[in-house]
Amino acid sequence: MKIEFAKRMQKIKASEIRELLKLTQQPDMISFAGGLPAPETFPVEDFRKVADTVLEREGRRALQYSPTDGDGQLREEIAKRMNATRGTHVTADEILITSGSQQGLDMSAMILLDEGDVVLCESPTYLGAIQAFVPYQPRFREIPTDDEGMILEELEKALEEEPRAKMIYVIPDFQNPSGRTWSLERRKGLVELSRRYQIPVLEDSPYGELRFAGQQVASVKSLDTEGLVVHLGTFSKIFCPGLRVAWLAASPELRRKYELVKQGIDLHTSTINQLEILEYIRRYDLDENIEVIRKLYGERRNAMLEAMDEFMPDGVKYTRPEGGMFLWVELPEGANARVVLERCIKEKVAFVPGDSFYPNGGHENTMRVNYSVSSSEQIRTGVERMARVIRAYLNESVAAG
Ligand SMILES: Cc1ncc(COP(=O)(O)O)c(C=O)c1O
Incomplete structure (x- = not known):
């Protein structure tokens, strides 16, 4: 061969x-x-009841194709949840359902990176993001971090030195792999730099709701006034990863790009899995x-x-x-x-x-x-x-x- x-x-x-x-x-x-x-x-037993209900009540719809951007009611629930728990002011129209945050990473690279473009990321960063970005053949510029997040002077220096920088990728809450969380000051500084250099920030936050000590810190998305921050959220770590249902929140212009590429990637995220999660959220208390x-x-x-x-x-x-x-x-x-x-x-x-x-x-x-x-x-x-x-x-x- x-x-x-x-x-x-x-x-x-x-x-x-x-x-x-x-x-x-x-x-x-x-x-x-x-x-x-x-x-x-x-919650296996509760989920069995939810799955039965969805199939009995709307089995045909649950097993049919559905819109690329995701179920409208689920997007409503997600926007409500994000605004309550992450301090944002997003609407359902800014949410797009993805097949795992992993797909959000892949699509972000697809819409933002040409070969040789530069990703600015934390040092260290999430291995799965490196794997998602590599096929688009970018260069990675690692920004040194300490216990409060990226060192912003280093980020600014990189933004000055890298005209091909196209995306700043961060995991500000209980980072995978380091477990570290960004301080509010650094988050504000990050948003300011992204505004000054007009570079999108990809805020990947699968663990944001899994705090067991200390004080909650505002999400980067909640500090964004320019529509430059794309927030990735997921049900994987707060519910069940096997369902592969996650979401991104982005400004209408960016979200439209994601929707266009998602159509070509998988048409839409599993209809039945979206409806089951929606039913679960409505019938039980996810919190x-x-x-x-x-x-x-x-x-x-x-x-x-x-x-x-x-x-x-x-x-x-x-x-x-x-x-x-x-x-x-x-x-x-x-x-x-x-x-x-x-x-x-x-x-x-x-x-x-x-x-x-x-x-x-x-x-x-x-x-x-x-x-x-x-x-x-x-x-x-x-x-x-x-x-x-x-x-x-x-x-x-x-x-x-
Ligand atoms: C930082 C980070 N981003 C994204 C993901 C992927 O999550 P999902 O299951 O939603 O694809 C993970 C999973 O471990 C992760 O740690």
């Missing part, structure tokens, strides 16, 4: 880390490598469900931080997230988290090496650690094992000089 694939495929490769992480499927493995919501929070998730993740994050504080050797730094599903760990400079992972897998514990989250590479000393799917007991045991491996590894490195 001699097929000549598109040039873009040269950049799309299976990651070796995925191969390694396949080993984490073993039954006695404690895996902090995934990024899945806790399945025990999925109650979110409260259960928050409480569970809060307990698991506490268990993880307690174990980290107790077992991790000096010199290992980690974030203390106020929501979401991840903790970010930095080993001392020069350490290699991939070597640590190989050894950890032998000890039946796993995580994701952090270098995968830097589009331009480097940062081999970092790790992403997930706490949403393990019990508090597993977390304690897993962290103890991980800390033991790290301690031995660091001692060796010191001994080797």
Whole structure:
């Protein structure tokens, strides 16, 4: 077989880390490598009733094609929810239903990026966004971050230096992978820079409602006066990811572009899944469900931080997230988290090496650690094992000089 694939495929490769992480499927493995919501929070029984109702009441409509921009009533509910929980003032006409936020990322790249254009992103950033953008062959300029978000002086410098910058991509709430949340000041500064340079901001916020400590911060979209911010929201982390129903909120001009490309991609998001979510929201209290998730993740994050504080050797730094599903760990400079992972897998514990989250590479000393799917007991045991491996590894490195 001699097929000549598109040039873009040269950049799309299976990651070796995925191969390694396949080993984490073993039954006695404690895996902090995934990024899945806790399945025990999925309201399976209630959902069965909802699915029955939708099929009995409007089965034919539920199984038919439907509009590209999504069900109008669901868009109404989403706009209401966003305005109540994220401080925005959006209308249903600004909402477009997507097949996962992942599709929102793909479509954003499709409408904004030509080959060689520049994406300004946090350093580190979400691996799935890197994967969604790469086929459009952009260059990534990573903007250094600290505990409050992107360092705005660095962002401004990049905007000055990169005439081909076309999009600023950020995950301001409990970031995947770092767990960090942007301060209000930085959000305001970001909106101001996007206004000054007339560059759209893609605000990806799947974890925004999963806060279990600290104070809620206004969404970037709520600070936008120019229609330059596109907000991506999703039911994946506050309800069930398998439904693949999410949304974006954008100004009419931008939204129209998304609608046009979505038509060509998948015509529309699953009709029945949209109607089931709509029925669920109307019949049950989604906030109650979110409260259960928050409480569970809060307990698991506490268990993880307690174990980290107790077992991790000096010199290992980690974030203390106020929501979401991840903790970010930095080993001392020069350490290699991939070597640590190989050894950890032998000890039946796993995580994701952090270098995968830097589009331009480097940062081999970092790790992403997930706490949403393990019990508090597993977390304690897993962290103890991980800390033991790290301690031995660091001692060796010191001994080797
Ligand atoms: C930052 C971020 N954006 C987008 C997604 C994709 O979400 P969805 O399930 O809505 O496609 C994820 C999923 O983990 C994520 O962490």
